[in-house]
Amino acid sequence: MQVISKRKKHYDVNADLHDYLRQYGREIDLPILYKGLTQPYESFALLDKDGEDTLWQTFIYEPTIFQEINEALTRIYALLQIAGADSVEHLRVDRVDFCTFGNSQPFRIRIINQYNDNYDYFYVKKADASRIYGLELEEMLSPSSINYLVNQDTLIEEHIVGVPGDQFIREYFGRESLNRVRVAKEFIKFNERCFARLLGDMRSYNYVVGITPDFDNEQYRVRPIDFDQQSYEGRHKIYLPQFFKDNLPVVQLCTGLLNYETIQQYQIEERALMARRANTIPYRLSNLRTCMGEDTISPPEKLKQLKEELSEYHGYTGFLDCKTMGELVFRHIDYLLFEQDLG
Structure with a gap:
């Protein structure tokens, strides 16, 4: 944890x-x-x-x-x-x-x-520059505008409308009307979005869950509300919400309902959706890449640690030559959305 x-x-x-x-x-x-x-x-x-x-x-x-x-x-x-x-x-x-x-x-x-x-x-x-970069990446790569x-x-x-994550886990998980499979699917996709663009610290009180009635049930959308930890920390697990203690009930829900093949399918689906969004705004994303890549938004020791951890995690050494945290963010986005088969 x-x-x-x-x-x-x-x-x-x-x-x-x-x-x-x-x-x-x-x-x-x-x-x-x-x-x-x-x-x-x-x-x-x-x-x-x-x-x-x-x-x-x-x-x-x-x-x-x-x-x-x-x-x-x-x-x-x-x-x-x-x-x-x-x-x-x-x-x-x-x-x-x-x-x-x-x-x-x-x-x-x-x-x-x-x-x-x-x-x-x-x-x-x-x-704060980190937060603004996080807001921009949320606007461009997530299914929600901001x-x-x-x-x-x-x-x-x-204000981002939704049930705070900690309240959702505490009050909604025990309801018979909750569509648990849909909730598990959305949290898998949320976890993938955070990791791809290196948005950290998604403890349960830093995101909300939007609930939308559908004709036969409910749909769910998990949205971050705190962007301060956009690509700042050196530990790669900080960017995976599944590793925070207060998200443990969510992890147990996902692993109890979904097998490995289904989880992998949802991850691939979300990466494909992010890639499609990125391809619709190439010039804006390129301008953000340049701006963020030349900025300082994390201490050198955290950059070094994250480069090494991501390289080991993915088995891909292309992260190691990144000079700034912004450059590393976009290298990670490129790798997960467009180049992973090269790793």
């Missing part, structure tokens, strides 16, 4: 990455930056429905300052979700929560529609 004991190092967004983000519509001027939310005059612990501490703090601001914050955050929501439409008077900020637990020290913004009390969330975070914006040192992310 894998354990991550140290907080990941923060990597600033460099000029080349800002240029890349601007080219693809991710870089945009925002009416407020991360620092503008960091000075409340009061805060209190946010509790869940059972009275337990959620590790989030609700921030309270001076009324005049909050008026400016409300206008700025509703405008950001419009930029993120409705392409900057001017009609946002019916929206207001219902709550601003802050969490020191995550690497990006996020603010969670609750936006409410005053006409019908419907609400939505988005996040304001410290922009909205985010960047300005200077500030990252805006949409």
Whole structure:
């Protein structure tokens, strides 16, 4: 079982990455930056429905300052979700929560529609290059699209809807209505997507499970919600969710229901789907490869360790001459999606 004991190092967004983000519509001027939310005059612990501490703090601001914050955050929501439409008077900020637990020290913004009390969330975070590369790879190689914006040192992310993984394992695994084979299949495919693009630390609280009713049953989609550990650690098992202790019930479900041939089939299916997605956006993926390959997003000793472990794991020495972690990521993508028969 894998354990991550140290907080990941923060990597600033460099000029080349800002240029890349601007080219693809991710870089945009925002009416407020991360620092503008960091000075409340009061805060209190946010509790869940059972009275337990959620590790989030609700921030309270001076009324005049909050008026400016409300206008700025509703405008950001419009930029993120409705392409900057001017009609946002019916929206207001219902709550601003802050969490020191995550690497990006996020603010969670609750936006409410005053006409019908419907609400939505988005996040304001410290922009970290590793996380942004993870978001881009998720957009390009996964079956789900994701909205985010960047300005200077500030990252805006949409809320990803789904049942938190730990809650899904705890509350759904015992239900008779759960389609266990479909759940097992989706977790195999999720495991494969994470490993191919080297997205690490998929402990059960770092992903969600979307449940969609089908005409005869339910479909499931596992989506990561934490991209901080995109290609940072040196141990290859960090990039395989199956090796985290709190995912053990998922592993037992998969091995109890699926034989080796079926698991291998699902893995090959997912690699083929990722390859197909990659082939539809060759220029964008190539630009990201160049940008990420020239960036520093992991310490040299972790790069060395991961090159050696992947080489041993796959029996393929082509990883050993990679000079940066970004270069290693794309070498691994190429190997698994297009070149594995050469290993």
